[in-house]
Amino acid sequence: MSSEIDSSTLLSRASQLIDLAKKAGADAADAVVVRSRSQSVSVRLGKVDGTESSESDDFSLRVFIGKRVASVSANPGFDLSALAERAVAMAKVSPEDPFAGLADADKLAKSYADLELLDTTEVSSDQLRDAALEAEAAALAVKGVTNSSGAGASAGTGGLVLVTSHGFEGSYMASRFGRSVSVIAGEGTAMERDYDFDSRIYFGELDDAAEIGRRAGERTVKRINxxxxxxxxxxxxxxxxxxxxxFVGHIAGAINGASVARKTSFLRDKMGQLVLKAGLSISDDPLIVRGPSSRPFDGEGVSGERLLMIEDGILKHWFLSTSTAREIGMETNGRGVRGGNSVTPSATNLALExxxxxxxxxxxxxxxxxxxxxxxxxxxxxxxxxxxxxxxxxxxxxxxxxxxxxxxxxxxxxxxxxxxxxxxxxxxxxxxxxxxxxxxxxxxxxxx
Structure with missing residues (x-):
């Protein structure tokens, strides 16, 4: 990974896309670039099993004409004018969506803090290979372990560049490093498998590879017979x-505003009621410094805040993006996530306290x-x-x-x-x- 990650060129291209979309007839628009850089090495039984390296900057333009909306995507190198004109032409013939639109301007993040999400440590493929081999060797050294399903190590960055036609412009990047190993204990039909792993934003905070391997081996051996x-x-x-x-993920799914709007959640009529054992709370906080799922703003440019989604057992909030909030008569709480050309609500750093x-x-x-x-x-x-x-x-x-x-x-x-x-x-x-x-x-x- 490069230690210099400059988003200024992407911000400039996104801004140009917005201007061209407006010129082509859009009432409003936003442009997003999802950035990704990753490399990984997998090993099995002491030999490299595979290596992978990828880089991408995926552009998406969303345009609005009244209540009509259309989105188009492209890779770097595309013709800006052609993309903007295509998006507007698609929007003109799209059916109306009464809930479509950008986030309200007063909801946009005016400024945002550095959440320390990017570690620019450069990790070589040799380092990744050595960590994977070390984890596997430690797991195989545990008495009772008989085979390996493989081990791996990875390093990467991902992030978001977002520009809207009503004044938002921002970007952030986050790093992610990981190590994992899976092994087998026992023989024949009595074989058992288990694994262990670690994943961190900062390379220096990763668990030692040998420790991950030892834990994986011990977990697996305990499952025998x-x-x-x-x-x-x-x-x-x-x-x-x-x-x-x-289990907590099931709670998150049940209080997702999109599920409430679609009437596919068994908690859809429970706002303000006791839905969890009294005394228990579920928190969600996108602004934790070095948090694993932190983000300074969401996929619409809205800054979220820490919320007790469930407080003392009582349901207090849904996860909401702008369109989902409008559909159920509420306001976004900054939980919108870009997924391809759509924005859907999702949790950030979620915890059952x-x-x-x-x-x-x-x-x-x-x-x-x-x-x-x-x-x-x-x-x-x-x-x-x-x-x-x-x-x-x-x-x-x-x-x-x-x-x-x-x-x-x-x-x-x-x-x-x-x-x-x-x-x-x-x-x-x-x-x-x-x-x-x-x-x-x-x-x-x-x-x-």
């Missing part, structure tokens, strides 16, 4: 933080139950809340993790799960979705 357990209808299930992040009990004490308090380390399948219905997933993990007996468990299914309804969840205090905020260990009472476990 799993058993099935008896079916039960009132089981306390404890979600490992890795699994708990997915931790409790005050250690994960060890939480497990002890369970007595007998099921500790989940991995979920299988997509058995979640966001319209009804019905939840049914294949699961593997460990049986809890007398407050301790005992033997490995596989080939079971856990089931409930998310509405009930939200009301029965108890968080531990071990949250790790290095992930865009952060959650501590979670215990959920009253689930059904389908076993033998």
């Amino acid at each position: 799993p058993r099935q357990v008896d079916t039960g209808k009132d089981v306390t299930v404890v979600f490992d933080p890795r699994v708990a992040r997915g 931790p409790g005050d009990i250690s994960p060890e004490d939480l497990i002890r308090s369970v007595g007998s139950g099921f500790y989940v380390t991995e979920l299988i399948g997509q058995g979640v219905n966001m319209i009804t809340g019905e939840y049914s997933r294949g699961a593997t993990g460990f049986w809890i007996e007398n407050g301790e993790l005992t033997f490995a468990v596989s080939e079971v299914t856990i089931a409930s309804n998310l509405k009930d799960m939200f009301m029965r969840v108890t968080p531990a205090n071990d949250i790790d905020r290095k992930f865009g979705v952060a959650a501590p260990t979670l215990a959920i009472e009253g689930m059904t476990l389908a076993g033998r």
